[in-house]
Structures are given as C-alpha cells and as structure tokens.
Amino acid sequence: RIVYVNGDYLPEEEAKISIFDRGFLMADGVYEVTSVLDGKLLDFGGHAARLERSLTELDMAAPATTEELLEIHRALVEKNGIVDGLVYLQITRGAPGDRDFAFPDPATTPSTIVLFTQNKPGLADSPQARAGIKVISVPDIRWHRRDIKTVQLLYPSMAKMMAKKAGADDAWMVEDGYVTEGSSNNAYIVKGGKIITRQLSNDILHGITRAAVLRFAREAQMEVEERNFTIDEAKEADEALVTSASSFVMPVVEIDGVALGDGTPGRVARRLREIYLDESRKTAI
Ligand code: PLP
Secondary structure, eight states: OEEEETTEEEEGGGOOOOTTOHHHHHOOEEEEEEEEETTEESSHHHHHHHHHHHHHHTTOOOSSOHHHHHHHHHHHHHHTTOSSEEEEEEEEOOOOSSOOSSOOOTTTSOOEEEEEEEEOTTGGGOHHHHHOEEEEEEEOOSOSOTTSOBSOOHHHHHHHHHHHHTTOSEEEEEETTEEEEETTBEEEEEETTEEEEOOOSTTSOOOHHHHHHHHHHHHTTOOEEEOOOBHHHHHTSSEEEEEETTTEEEEEEEETTEEOTTSSOOHHHHHHHHHHHHHHHHTOO
16 A cells, blocks of 8 residues: 655555654544545545644644645545545644654654555445444543544544444544544434534544535435434434544434334435435545
8 A cells, every 4th residue: 555654655564654643653643535436536625624633733833835735635536546435634833853852843753744645445335324323322531622633533432442342333422411522433312303413612633524415414404403312312312423524424213222213214314325326426536
C-alpha cells in the first residue's frame, strides 16, 4: 500500500515518524475518515470543513489547504486502486524532539500529516447492514470536547471491547441517563415514524454523515427531532440506527439485550440508508 507522510508518497513500510511525535506521546492530534464508493470520495467538503474546525479549536496549524488535501486523497485512491474503501487522515502537533506538556512553537515544529487508504470491497452492501447490529450501553466517561475529532480513542476502543465481550457489536455511551453517541458513530431512535437524534453541542461529534442524513430525511418529508433521548426511551423505540462515514446508516436491532420491533432492521433505517447512499453518491467527487 502507498501511504502519504509529510509531502511524500511511500510504500507503507518506508513511512516513518519520530518517537517524539505528540500524536504518539500525547494523543495530540486530529483525524478524519472519508469513505470511497466507486472510486469517489463521499462528503469530502464536510470532512475538510470539520478538520479545519478541529485544528482551529486546538490551535494547531493546517499543513495543507483543502484543495491540496483533496488532491492527496484522490492520489492515494488512485495509487492504491481503491474502488470501495476509506481514506484516513491524521494531523498531529509534530515532533518537538523532546517531551513537554507545553505546545511547541509551530514555526520550528511543523505538524505531522499522514494519510492512508483502507480497501473495503463491497463497503456499501455489508451483511451487517442487512442484519442490523446489537449495542450495549456503557457510561460516557470521555472528556467534554467530543465535538473535536481527536485521536484520543482509548475509551471508545474499550467500549467496543466491552460490547464484544457482551456478545454485541458496538456500544452506546450514556451520560446522566441520556445517550450521547455510539463508540464511533451518531445514535438515533425512531418513534412513530419520527427520527430522533441528540442535538449538536460539545457533548458529541458533529457527524458529517449525520448532517447529510438529516438533510436528506427532511428533503424526503420525514420528520426529524434533534433532542436528548434516554437509554430507557431507546429500548422502547420502534427502531434505532447509527451513522458514520464508514458504516453510512446502520440499523440497530437490539439495545442491552432488548430487541426493537421485530428484531430486524426497521423500515425508516433501511430507507435512510438507501437515500443516503443514493444521494451522497450523486455528489461524490
Ligand atoms: N461520533 C463519534 C464518536 C465518531 O467517532 C464518529 C466517526 O468516527 C461519528 C460520531 C460519526 O461521524 P462521521 O459521520 O463524520 O463519520
């Protein structure tokens, strides 16, 4: 696989970064994951805009313009022959050459930028989407700037492992009784045909897929409500689903062992998946 590191396209085994990189030492970095279908990038503009916001919030310099990032994404997709898959991008606060809590001077310590592709043939028609996924609830003990897409992913990884151990596929995180989001996706329930998902704030990541799905849902005259919902309300919902760049719209069929509806993907979740895939393919670049 050909990857990108700080201006160079290299075979992955030749790509190297410093052991003093603050991404490695302090999880001082941000990332984006953009999906590729039919060789084209989905929602690239949204991901680039969120990346810029994450960098600004952390007072980190952008090592490339949006146009340059698009060019790198496209080059990697082409060099690796990706038809369906993902492009991962990470920017960290560079390698100051020693370990220190204070941020290094960006003039002498440039940020580190890394991109690589993941090949996922048939990404859009996964068996998981047909069967739906099972989730468990876990407490949300993450920091309170979840709107910034940082590489601090230890707790979400632990949540995913808790789900696996419990025989489920993923975890929904709960704070004060309310669902915040999934370990790596935004969470929704459906009640009486209405799509309910948590309102945007610093408590959740502002999902690019979420924004697109809600827009398409409203355009299709589906009812959308952005509000908090409790995990108890979720267990009594007609349907549930999650969204993310890598899973698009994924039906949830079970929460903490409680089956929703008849335990198969709901009508609204299936429709949203179809609409999202159709519509976002049209604007893929
Ligand atoms: N919430 C969290 C915590 C995530 O990690 C992700 C994706 O990685 C999402 C939501 C979904 O965001 P997006 O639709 O932009 O992929």
